[in-house]
Amino acid sequence: MTLRAVIYARYSSDLQSASSIEDQIRLCRERAARAGWQIVGSYEDAATSGASLMRPGIQRLQQDARERRFDVVISEALDRLSRNQADIAALYQNLTFAGVAIETLAEGHIDEMHIGLKGTMNALFLKDLAAKTRRGLRGRVEAGKSGGGNAFGYTVLRHMGEDGEIRRGDREINEDEAAIVRRIFHAYAEGMSPNRIADQLNREGIPGPRAGKWDKSTIHGNPKRGTGVLNNEIYIGRLVWNRQSFVKDPSTGKRQARPNPESEWIVTEVPELRIIDQELWDRVKTRREGRKIEQIDKEAWERRKPRFLLTGLVKCGCCGGGFSTVGKDRFGCSNSRNKGKSICSNRTGITRQELEGRILSILSERLMDPELVKVFAAEYIAERNRLAASHVDDRAVKQKELAKIIRDQDVLVNALLAGTPPERIKAKMEQLETRQKLLERELATAPAPAALTQIHPRMADTYHDRIRAMIVGLTEPDQESEAREAIRGLIEKIVATPVPTKGKRMALDLTLHGDLAGILALSLNADQLSGQQKTSLLQEVEESAGFLVAGAGFANCFSMSKAIIPPCPAKAA
Template sequence: MTLRAVIYARYSSDLQSASSIEDQIRLCRERAARAGWQIVGTYEDAATSGASLMRPGIQRLQQDARERRFDVVISEALDRLSRNQADIAALYQTLTFAGTAIETLAEGRIDEMHIGLKGTMNALFLKDLAAKTRRGLRGRVEKGKSGGGNAFGYTVLRHMGEDGEVRRGDRQINEDEAAIVRRIFTAYADGMSPNRIADQLNREGIPGPRAGKWDKSTIHGNPKRGTGVLNNEIYIGRLVWNRQSFVKDPATGKRQARPNPESEWIITDVPELRIIDQALWDRVKTRQEGRKIEQTDREAWERRKPRFLLTGLVKCGCCGGGFSTIGKDRFGCSNSRNKGTWVCSNRTGITRQELEGRILSILSERLMDPELVKVFAEEYIAERNRLAAAHVDDRAVKEKELTKLIKEQDALVNALLSGLPPERIKAKMEQLEARQKQLERELATTSVPNTTVRLHPRMADTYHDRIQAMITALSEPDRESEARKAIRGLIEKIVATPVPTKGKRMALDLTLHGDLAGILALSLNADRLSGQQKTSCEQEVEESAGFLVAGACNHLKLRLLSAYRALLEQSALAWSRGLLRSAA
């Protein structure tokens, strides 16, 4: 039987030649030809580090392996697949489970010994490489050269040294960009906001760092971390390196910045690179100090949580950017505010009350449907029965244990009468008597519950009151609840697009995307079939969400209805279950 083989090839960075991929594939094809294997596919990751498995090529390879599309993977060496010890072990386990072997040109057929030894060697290689690279960068910085990257306002020079080697890392002032830097510092010191500065620069078509658009964060940055134009000390002739280090999240493969203590910073004076005079720098720092709001780490973390129900879910229909707070309880396009109307012309805002109200009002009406009251009653009865059954089972277990304890005590008494020394059974008897008294007390304080469930005649009113309270709570800032999490999980995004009104004023048209849109659309379609008239707001939701159910097959409808039921269970029904458990 001819084995089906695939080839995996990778090279690490843009500094390496793209022909490396072709060379690896050619050599692997020759290996497959000698073994008589049939090549059924190739997987590639160009300019991608082997320190993580978050690579499209290796991810596709694993997915196809699970589907048993090939029998063996050929690669130049084990480190082409991964340099991370844990990742290569996990990859080996995945492929082995799928019945797929690994064959490399350097090591041959891979087994557990290769994974252990080579995986450790590759991990040590990465660690050693990082240490050597960092040591080299530190030496460059201490000589006043660039330690990686470049700041706006400077040009990195490359020239040939006397020994014939290319010299890198030297910088000189770029006068055109330096003029922009001085303009930013002067404007901010004179009282202009970073938003306004970014807007003016974008209107004039002045390219920002890396030829991108100017943003308020590009200008103001983070003073504590030294990011942003206004906080880069190289503009006053001080090169600061090692402010932060980066660690890789093993779950996502993404790097996260961690600030280093100031004692570990490497600071070098480079007076020839000064662009901003000390007086202007001090004016900027004074204004920043005056606008600073001291907050604890906990408060900073709390700010990252969604404060309102729809925080982070609203997107601009013009530029695709997010909506953020532009005033008290008012939202608007972030790009328009931070980068200016030259980037996005959408200056139409919306209050939080209107934004949430247009969504929650329809949701509230849907949850008040009589059919849902019926569902509520069924769930209530089922929960009562489950708790009653659990209560009966618990009592039966205790009664059985009590009977067993009494028998054990009788056995000890018989042993005592037969001549067994009392000191040998005293402790055991005391333990049995203590447990017997505890069980008798617990059984005396509980009774067998009545499993007959009677529905209160005003249960529908109670349900409506609870739903209304839930909807009201969703609008409260900083309020965390299962219902809020459930609803946010059903919303993919809300697209806000400005449209003219009859009074020639602009208003925002909201388009709901996600499972909640499908749920509402299904519910509204049901009303249409029953002949019930829809409001204009309902019509808008149906039109915006109609694509989710138009021609939808049964499994999509079932998925949406399942999500709807989950929403009920996590919100409206939770109160009854809590009351029942506390009563039990």
């Protein structure tokens, strides 16, 4: 049987030619043709670093591998797939589990030895590259050039040098943007808040850095890190570099900034880039120093206040932004407060007590209607039976194919014994052996048909008993933390939408989007199980949460993997 192959190609940056991907694909196609493999697709990542697996092409490849859409991945070299030692090991394990082999033009068939040695070499390459890049950037900064990125108010220049080489990193003042910078400094020095400044600039349609909207944090920034318009010393002709370094969080693949000690800062005077005169800069700094005590008090209160039960779960129904603290015990739309009414007009707030009370009421009284649960139980069992039957059918198909492959191998062996030249049947025999090993692995690792979880209408009663116990636990010091986390696990998001009331005041309608998997797990007492029973149940619940269950009135309660609860009647906030 002909193996199905896909190609993965990547080039690292905009400085490399896009034709690199075309060249990689062409060479990989030639390799597949020599092996007699059928190309069924290709995956590409253009101008993307190989230091992380957070790339759309490699993510699609892994998803399709899990769905068994191909048998072999072909790439130019192992470092095209990833240069990160941990990532390439994880990728190899995932593809192997899915029964997919890796073949590269540089290393051939990839096995554990390649993963260990090449992974280490690629990791060392990245570390050496980072050190050389940083050394080069430091030299540019000490020469007064850009060390990467650009500040609002300047244009980066590219021009031909006397030696014919392209010169990069020089900057000049962008007068249009510089006028906006001066306006921000003057407005702040005269007493206007960063919030009002951002709102006014957005109302006038003035584009911010990277052509985005202005935000108050873009203006006030972080004085310790030198971020924000009001803290950037380049506006007074001082280029400060190496204030912070970045490390990658291995669990998320995202970079995190860490401040460097002041002794490691690189400071270069660039008087030709000064936009703000010293007198205005000092006025702004004086006002900021006067506000430090107020800021310290606010930060102390933030540290003292208990964690909000619904932190990060409330979204604005107008703009989709998050809700944050707008008072000591009141919450409102972050975009409206930080970017102004021109971005979001939702100025309706809500107290913590009312928000928590309404959401807990929805969870305890309006979720898991017994009549809807009956419909779900019937649909759930029908769907699990259908999936179990499909697993059995798939296993039977693979067993039948494996038996045919073994018969075909016997035919080739008999032909060889009858005097057929070995070179005529070698390629076919290799294909059959490869496919045989793949099928045997898939059959060996295929999960056994799972027993049906006992879903029945009475689970609604279990849910209501458990959720009421959790709500009571919120008032118990020794149970509060555990109860809070359990309740948060039932919620995907809460959408807060302003609506007018009879008294023409605005109130918030709250729509709760529940996490169906979490709700089912709670209803089935999954947390009270242990060992393999709990693991199996949670796995089955996760799969079941993806069903689109149809039934009389049931779709009004559950949609895909989310439980959507109608909003409570509005109250004046």
